[in-house]
Structure formats: C-alpha cells, structure tokens
Amino acid sequence: ETGVTQTPRHLVMGMTNKKSLKCEQHLGHNAMYWYKQSAKKPLELMFVYNFKEQTENNSVPSRFSPECPNSSHLFLHLHTLQPEDSALYLCASSRDPGGSGGDEQFFGPGTRLTVL
Amino acid sequence: AQTVTQSQPEMSVQEAETVTLSCTYDTSENNYYLFWYKQPPSRQMILVIRQEAYKQQNATENRFSVNFQKAAKSFSLKISDSQLGDTAMYFCAFMRRVWGGSNYKLTFGKGTLLTVNP
Numbered sequence: 001e002t003g004v005t006q007t008p009r010h011l012v013m014g015m016t017n018k019k020s021l022k023c024e025q026h027l028g029h030n031a032m033y034w035y036k037q038s039a040k041k042p043l044e045l046m047f048v049y050n051f052k053e054q055t056e057n058n059s060v061p062s063r064f065s066p067e068c069p070n071s072s073h074l075f076l077h078l079h080t081l082q083p084e085d086s087a088l089y090l091c092a093s094s095r096d097p098g099g100s101g102g103d104e105q106f107f108g109p110g111t112r113l114t115v116l
Numbered sequence: 117a118q119t120v121t122q123s124q125p126e127m128s129v130q131e132a133e134t135v136t137l138s139c140t141y142d143t144s145e146n147n148y149y150l151f152w153y154k155q156p157p158s159r160q161m162i163l164v165i166r167q168e169a170y171k172q173q174n175a176t177e178n179r180f181s182v183n184f185q186k187a188a189k190s191f192s193l194k195i196s197d198s199q200l201g202d203t204a205m206y207f208c209a210f211m212r213r214v215w216g217g218s219n220y221k222l223t224f225g226k227g228t229l230l231t232v233n234p
Contacts, residue, residue, distance in 0.1 A: 107161035
C-alpha cells in the first residue's frame with residue numbers, strides 16, 4: 001500500500017449504531033487530519049493530530065471521537081450520528097504542520113458515510 | 117476569518133483548449149501559501165500546484181500555471197491544452213499558520229467542477 005488509505009470506502013449506519021473509520025498513511029508523515037466533505041460546501045477541517053497529539057478540534061460535535069495511536073494511524077469513532085452527518089470523510093497527512101509551512105497535504109480516497 | 121471564494125461552480129472546455137479557473141481569498145496575513153487541488157471522479161484529492169505568497173514569480177507545473185496577484189488577493193489557475201483526464205473538481209486552498217498553535221491551517225473554497233469535452 002502506498003500513500004494514504006482509508007477503510008471502509010462506503011458505510012451505511014443507523015443513528016443508534018457505533019462504527020469507526022480508519023486511516024493509514026505510508027508516507028512517514030507526522031501530521032494527520034480529518035475533513036468532512038458535504039455537497040456544495042467547502043471541505044471542513046475537523047481534527048488535526050501532530051505527532052499523535054491533537055492540536056485542533058474545529059468545534060466538532062462529541063458524537064465524533066478521533067483517536068491517533070501513532071503517527072501512521074488515525075481513527076474516527078462514530079456514535080449516535082444524525083442524517084446530516086452523511087458526507088464524504090477524508091483523511092489527509094503532511095510531513096510536519098509545525099515546520100516551515102506550506103507542506104502539501106496528501107489525501108486518502110475517503111469514506112462515503114450514509115446515516116439513515 | 118480567512119475565506120476562499122471560487123465564483124465559478126461549473127465550467128466546461130473543449131479538449132486541447134485553454135481554461136482559467138478563478139479564486140479570490142481574504143486575509144490580513146502577509147505570509148501564507150496557496151494551493152490548487154484536483155479531485156477526479158474517483159475522489160482522491162491530489163495537489164496540482166503550490167504558490168508561496170512571498171514569491172512574486174507565478175508557479176508553473178507543465179500544463180498548469182497560476183496568475184498570483186497578491187495585492188488583489190487573486191489566485192487563478194490556467195490549464196493549457198486541456199485533456200479529458202483534467203475533468204475533475206478543482207479546489208483552491210489557502211494555508212496560514214495558526215497563531216499560538218503548532219500547525220498550519222488549510223481553508224478550501226467550494227470548488228469548480230471542470231468538464232473537458234472531446
């Protein structure tokens with residue numbers, strides 16, 4: 001595997017379910033990100049992890065719970081979601097967000113989430 | 117707050133022709149970075165081109181070039197000799213350092229859907 005991978009690619013869940021999204025980067029990067037992509041809206045940054053430490057939570061509801069056990073893996077735990085949470089969830093990584101700046105973010109293919 | 121505006125929700129161009137996608141942004145910062153990302157129908161977002169605000173020279177990458185006008189806060193993308201594989205959603209993005217933070221924040225526009233017709 002190369003680059004940034006995400007599983008599953010598609011997920012359908014009910015509002016009472018608990019599920020997790022997984023992201024893995026094979027680039028040796030130190031920073032990882034979760035974005036939400038909804039139709040006709042800009043990508044919304046949700047969380048940032050830098051060297052496994054969460055450095056940004058962009059006012060995300062607590063029904064989304066991130067976990068970053070190491071610099072290569074990032075999870076997004078989902079519980080009691082709402083239909084408006086249906087979207088494409090993108091994971092990204094970059095070399096070092098606290099470095100010289102301007103580092104390219106590499107994106108995964110995303111998980112298409114549908115909440116019924 | 118930083119905002120990025122892409123005023124063209126959709127555009128189309130004939131194969132082999134040139135097309136320009138517009139982007140404007142709003143910031144009071146002096147040092148920042150600008151990006152164009154491409155998201156083809158398969159959904160994997162990839163970087164097209166990158167520009168440092170302190171560089172006056174416009175960035176170019178093969179058929180892709182930008183027209184960066186710092187005073188006007190404009191950052192347009194020109195695609196020359198358009199190819200069918202250029203069909204995608206194009207996102208303009210602005211990156212700045214989060215003051216007091218340890219990382220840089222990327223803010224995206226809503227995107228422009230470009231269709232290249234044969």
